[in-house]
Amino acid sequence: MIRRYVRKVVHWAERKNRQHSLVPTTPFITGEKFPWARDIEARWPEIRAELDTVLSYRDDLPNFQDISTVQRALSQDDQWKTFIFHGYGFTSADNLRRCPKTAEALAGIPGLTTAFFSVFGPGKRLPEHRGPYNGVLRYHLALKIPEPADSCGIEVGGETRHWREGGGMFFDDTYPHSAWNETEEDRVVLFLDVVRPVRFPFNFLNRLVIWTISQSPFIKGARQNQEAWEERFEQLRAGQA
Secondary structure: OHHHHHHHHHHHHHHHHHHHEOOOOOOEEOOOOOOHHHHHHHOHHHHHHHHHHHHOOHHHOOEHHHHOHHHHHOOOOOOEEEEEEEEOOEEOHHHHHHOHHHHHHHHOOOOEEEEEEEEEOOOOEEEEEOOOOOOEEEEEEEEEOOOOHHHEEEEEOOEEEOOOOOOEEEEOOOOOEEEEEOOOOOEEEEEEEEEOOEOOOHHHHHHHHHHHHHOOHHHHHHHHHHHHHHHHHHHHHHHHO
16 A cells, blocks of 8 residues: 555656656756766766776675665676665765775765666676656766677667767666677676756655655665675675785
């Protein structure tokens, strides 16, 4: 009963977001309303340098579905690794400390709800799915795109795009979308969710729904899983020192 009511509220809020959005409601979105995107794209080499350090212990990174268990519907192997900075109300201070330049760049992004390095292993394919709520928009900053670059791609709402290193793309993940890496190397993007700009007073409704999501058992469970991984990782690194 409660879940049915929550779904109705979320669907109603999504309709209001579409009606009052200050950016297009198309699958892919240009970045004019997000001036911070130019800044973070200009800083991509230093973010990539920190990523390279993170990838030196790639095999120790958590699988996304081991942090966010709902992802098990999409991925069951060890070819989708994550390195999380922010996630719907929780922050990994340790990971931010390990990547200070990335942390500095993220601090300049208004409305940031989620941020992590998303690592697709060789041959990884994510089946078509839909994001849970259109009150946020997704942004990918391409950090490591193996050749041939056209063998890595994403399809959103029937439109296909390919990442280019140092370039960014915005899209609405509530459109059906899928992604793939058909190369023999890792593909890595900086994966961000930011609050969708919505007209007053519906911007407050949107923020309320996002806050409610942050209090859900799903998000709290992900935070606990992330904290457990960080503890294991610290012990592993200490043992290697």
